[in-house]
Amino acid sequence: xxxxxxxxxxxxxxxxxxxxxxxxxxxxxxxxxxxxxxxxxxxxxxxxxxxxxxxxxxxxxxxxxxxxxxxxxxxxxxxxxxxxxxxxxxxxxxxxxxxxxxxxxxxxxxxxxxxxxxxxxxxxxxxxxxxxxxxxxxxxxxxxxxxxxxxxxxxxxxxxxxxxxxxxxxxxxxxxxxxxxxxxxxxxxxxxxxxxxxxxxxxxxxxxxxxxxxxxxxxxxxxxxxxxxxxxxxxxxxxxxxxxxxxxxxxxxxxxxxxxxxxxxxxxxxxxxxxxxxxxxxxxxxxxxxxxxxxxxxxxxxxxxxxxxxxxxxxxxxxxxxxxxx
Numbered sequence: 001x002x003x004x005x006x007x008x009x010x011x012x013x014x015x016x017x018x019x020x021x022x023x024x025x026x027x028x029x030x031x032x033x034x035x036x037x038x039x040x041x042x043x044x045x046x047x048x049x050x051x052x053x054x055x056x057x058x059x060x061x062x063x064x065x066x067x068x069x070x071x072x073x074x075x076x077x078x079x080x081x082x083x084x085x086x087x088x089x090x091x092x093x094x095x096x097x098x099x100x101x102x103x104x105x106x107x108x109x110x111x112x113x114x115x116x117x118x119x120x121x122x123x124x125x126x127x128x129x130x131x132x133x134x135x136x137x138x139x140x141x142x143x144x145x146x147x148x149x150x151x152x153x154x155x156x157x158x159x160x161x162x163x164x165x166x167x168x169x170x171x172x173x174x175x176x177x178x179x180x181x182x183x184x185x186x187x188x189x190x191x192x193x194x195x196x197x198x199x200x201x202x203x204x205x206x207x208x209x210x211x212x213x214x215x216x217x218x219x220x221x222x223x224x225x226x227x228x229x230x231x232x233x234x235x236x237x238x239x240x241x242x243x244x245x246x247x248x249x250x251x252x253x254x255x256x257x258x259x260x261x262x263x264x265x266x267x268x269x270x271x272x273x274x275x276x277x278x279x280x281x282x283x284x285x286x287x288x289x290x291x292x293x294x295x296x297x298x299x300x301x302x303x304x305x306x307x308x309x310x311x312x313x314x315x316x317x318x319x320x321x322x323x324x325x326x
Contacts (some may be wrong), residue, residue, distance in 0.1 A: 005029045007075040010082030012038050014164050018211035021046035031073055041168035061088050067095025077218055081106045089141040097154045102221050104214060107142050107160040109284055110135035119287035122228050142228050149226030157217050157224040162232035165306045166207035167313035174242040176279035177272045180320055187250040188323025194256050195264035198240035200280035203232045206306035209299040216295040229291040233303040236285040245304045
């Protein structure tokens with residue numbers, strides 16, 4: 001493969017920590033644009049070969065200067081991991097049209113609203129339209145990118161991950177939120193109060209599997225051109241199944257009680273309850289057949305393997321307290 005110059009916007013976060021080393025190993029000349037306020041989650045030697053550019057995307061978007069900054073780097077490929085509004089995405093497309101060979105965007109499965117048919121496929125009637133601003137923007141960006149390529153403009157691809165998980169940060173837990181106390185209860189064999197029915201689905205993806213998908217989309221530009229892809233683990237977890245699997249990691253039997261949403265709200269904070277509702281009311285389970293067929297996407301991690309790796313890392317680094325058996 002001829003060396004490609006690839007610019008990664010926001011490459012120091014969850015996805016870029018795995019993607020950037022992959023690209024370096026594949027022979028890319030990589031430039032990482034970030035705010036410079038965080039370091040990658042993986043301490044890979046490949047980072048020594050990466051050029052770092054510090055920029056505040058939000059500020060430069062407001063000034064109309066961010067597209068120029070990216071264009072001036074002369075990239076063959078641009079991977080945008082931190083774009084959250086249609087205005088920002090459109091400005092970048094308009095500036096890079098005719099100057100970059102391929103623009104890849106990181107979307108989200110929250111571009112879908114509540115599920116209607118499982119598993120959910122791209123471009124189908126599998127789900128309601130999104131209702132929250134984040135999901136609406138991600139949906140609109142994906143549509144704009146598809147239209148851009150279909151009209152003969154910039155070659156684009158959007159990849160839409162599930163709940164990203166990996167070593168270094170807290171995963172979406174069995175109750176659909178980030179409350180760490182659920183792990184303490186499960187590990188100690190205590191009763192976990194569940195909202196809903198316990199059958200609601202969540203679809204995770206390991207950050208390295210998502211990075212693999214980006215790498216493959218870059219390598220299969222013609223197949224990926226103008227397309228959008230669900231990028232998730234091969235299977236999804238239900239609330240009840242997730243809790244049962246997690247209990248087994250600590251040698252425990254699962255103990256849970258379904259309390260309904262009103263009862264659940266009385267057991268936790270408004271923030272945790274709202275986050276649980278946001279995840280579980282969508283009830284997402286997606287198919288990756290399109291990504292497997294067109295990109296050769298082959299995820300290595302089942303969702304419980306990805307979560308287990310993350311939980312183990314948090315415990316080993318003193319960032320998650322687990323309980324002793326009662």
